[in-house]
Amino acid sequence: MKFYTDCYACFVRQTINAARHAGCGEELQHTLINKVLGLLQSLEPGITPPEVARKVHGLIRQFSNNPDPYKQAKTQCTQAALALYDDMKALIQKSPDPLGTALRLSIAGNIIDLGISDEHEDLWHTVDRVLVQDYAVDHEAILRQALEKADHVLYLGDNAGETVFDRLLIEVLDKPVIYAVRGMPILNDAVMEDALEAGLDKVATLIDNGADAPGTILSLCKPEFVEIYNAAPVIIAKGQGNYETLNDAGPKVFCLLQVKCPVIERDMGASMGGIILRQSSPQ
Amino acid sequence: MKFYTDCYACFVRQTINAARHAGCGEELQHTLINKVLGLLQSLEPGITPPEVARKVHGLIRQFSNNPDPYKQAKTQCTQAALALYDDMKALIQKSPDPLGTALRLSIAGNIIDLGISDEHEDLWHTVDRVLVQDYAVDHEAILRQALEKADHVLYLGDNAGETVFDRLLIEVLDKPVIYAVRGMPILNDAVMEDALEAGLDKVATLIDNGADAPGTILSLCKPEFVEIYNAAPVIIAKGQGNYETLNDAGPKVFCLLQVKCPVIERDMGASMGGIILRQSSPQ
Numbered sequence: 001m002k003f004y005t006d007c008y009a010c011f012v013r014q015t016i017n018a019a020r021h022a023g024c025g026e027e028l029q030h031t032l033i034n035k036v037l038g039l040l041q042s043l044e045p046g047i048t049p050p051e052v053a054r055k056v057h058g059l060i061r062q063f064s065n066n067p068d069p070y071k072q073a074k075t076q077c078t079q080a081a082l083a084l085y086d087d088m089k090a091l092i093q094k095s096p097d098p099l100g101t102a103l104r105l106s107i108a109g110n111i112i113d114l115g116i117s118d119e120h121e122d123l124w125h126t127v128d129r130v131l132v133q134d135y136a137v138d139h140e141a142i143l144r145q146a147l148e149k150a151d152h153v154l155y156l157g158d159n160a161g162e163t164v165f166d167r168l169l170i171e172v173l174d175k176p177v178i179y180a181v182r183g184m185p186i187l188n189d190a191v192m193e194d195a196l197e198a199g200l201d202k203v204a205t206l207i208d209n210g211a212d213a214p215g216t217i218l219s220l221c222k223p224e225f226v227e228i229y230n231a232a233p234v235i236i237a238k239g240q241g242n243y244e245t246l247n248d249a250g251p252k253v254f255c256l257l258q259v260k261c262p263v264i265e266r267d268m269g270a271s272m273g274g275i276i277l278r279q280s281s282p283q
Numbered sequence: 284m285k286f287y288t289d290c291y292a293c294f295v296r297q298t299i300n301a302a303r304h305a306g307c308g309e310e311l312q313h314t315l316i317n318k319v320l321g322l323l324q325s326l327e328p329g330i331t332p333p334e335v336a337r338k339v340h341g342l343i344r345q346f347s348n349n350p351d352p353y354k355q356a357k358t359q360c361t362q363a364a365l366a367l368y369d370d371m372k373a374l375i376q377k378s379p380d381p382l383g384t385a386l387r388l389s390i391a392g393n394i395i396d397l398g399i400s401d402e403h404e405d406l407w408h409t410v411d412r413v414l415v416q417d418y419a420v421d422h423e424a425i426l427r428q429a430l431e432k433a434d435h436v437l438y439l440g441d442n443a444g445e446t447v448f449d450r451l452l453i454e455v456l457d458k459p460v461i462y463a464v465r466g467m468p469i470l471n472d473a474v475m476e477d478a479l480e481a482g483l484d485k486v487a488t489l490i491d492n493g494a495d496a497p498g499t500i501l502s503l504c505k506p507e508f509v510e511i512y513n514a515a516p517v518i519i520a521k522g523q524g525n526y527e528t529l530n531d532a533g534p535k536v537f538c539l540l541q542v543k544c545p546v547i548e549r550d551m552g553a554s555m556g557g558i559i560l561r562q563s564s565p566q
Contacts (some may be wrong), residue, residue, distance in 0.1 A: 008299070037321075
């Protein structure tokens with residue numbers, strides 16, 4: 001997905017927020033913002049928001065000397081989601097359509113996104129909403145068909161905490177799943193440690209993609225991951241960053257997310273809060 | 284008031300918004316944002332947000348070739364406020380404390396602020412809220428004493444539409460009022476034409492301050508205005524921009540505003556939506 005003019009303001013806001021998460025004082029915040037203002041003035045044409053994000057947050061990690069500014073926030077999100085695990089599991093078990101319910105729960109978990117805001121709708125309230133909401137984009141039937149034929153699934157994770165919601169979906173899929181996390185800390189995106197905290201190792205084979213982008217940019221990922229990506233018959237790609245990088249990655253990729261920013265709203269023609277289950281366009 | 288780190292993101296957002304109001308296409312928006320990013324990188328120490336705003340919006344006017352990007356929006360705001368004039372007038376007339384009610388209405392009108400967002404709380408809902416809300420900063424008694432002794436009042440306007448609420452307060456003051464508008468279009472701040480649309484010429488002597496800042500920066504104002512400013516026994520200064528430039532302008536200045544941004548929230552220790560009637564600190 002392209003870099004819209006609204007993205008500039010969002011990245012400046014993200015810089016300040018991330019710098020605070022990294023523990024930077026006001027003077028260092030000013031310095032960091034100035035670095036990012038310079039970076040934003042020299043964007044290559046056609047760059048996507050997650051490519052900009054890795055540069056922005058790379059600067060923040062470097063200048064703050066903090067390798068994982070969102071570490072504490074991520075743990076809090078994972079713990080908050082784990083506290084709901086049993087109740088969500090019960091919802092799925094008593095559902096007449098466990099897969100449909102688990103897909104919706106997985107999308108509900110995408111509300112956790114500290115790149116958008118440090119505050120989000122109460123998790124259980126989101127669950128209640130997403131369970132009954134109409135899909136804004138609904139390729140669920142195509143995904144179900146693809147899943148039936150697939151011998152395994154590659155699952156691209158997004159944010160820490162959302163991981164717990166992903167775990168519930170994986171438990172319903174009832175086939176081998178490879179769960180990929182980011183290769184390096186970026187925003188509140190899940191890395192290996194966060195996936196382990198969510199208990200994903202109990203239900204999937206874990207791999208990191210080797211990259212530091214809040215999305216999946218294959219040219220930056222490690223060969224081992226790219227091989228798994230290429231071999232996967234079905235890919236479930238969670239969240240906005242994966243949508244921004246894989247929206248035209250072809251029909252084996254299914255993006256599951258909520259619409260949380262005006263740029264996605266415009267790009268997708270769906271309203272804020274809309275729930276999306278979208279098969280990617282042909283490459 | 285100083286330029287906080289949060290102000291960077293706000294100015295980038297304002298740039299995009301103002302460029303759209305000015306009718307700029309996406310390519311020109313990118314160009315303009317790049318100009319503003321450069322400007323934000325080279326801020327002089329101690330600069331205030333309204334000083335930055337005049338530079339930012341000067342660039343927008345220049346590159347968009349549109350001398351008043353918010354013209355249409357301003358007229359809409361004035362008309363929306365005028366539609367409530369009779370009902371608000373009636374509220375004041377039946378109030379046991381007309382001055383107190385009119386002061387609150389004037390603060391209610393400060394909800395109209397397109398620098399913050401193109402959308403604001405419904406005007407009448409704001410009136411209902413502000414009429415009963417406790418002041419977050421309450422120097423009303425000191426202002427009343429000052430008004431009793433004053434032979435005239437200088438009233439520094441803020442936004443178009445808010446002008447109508449100001450008119451209602453001026454009608455209650457029952458003494459000569461000089462109402463000052465900005466000298467050039469900046470954001471949705473009222474200029475002479477907007478004050479006339481609001482009917483302020485019926486209740487006050489109108490003057491423009493000669494400057495293009497969304498606040499009152501005396502060093503940029505024309506000598507005639509500075510003379511009036513210096514001679515005024517009491518000054519009512521409306522809105523965030525006037526607060527940001529006159530918060531320490533001395534005890535004859537009273538700032539009336541609503542808290543609408545996190546920077547003001549922090550600077551003032553008042554919550555969002557808080558209503559402020561504050562005597563300025565000593566110079």
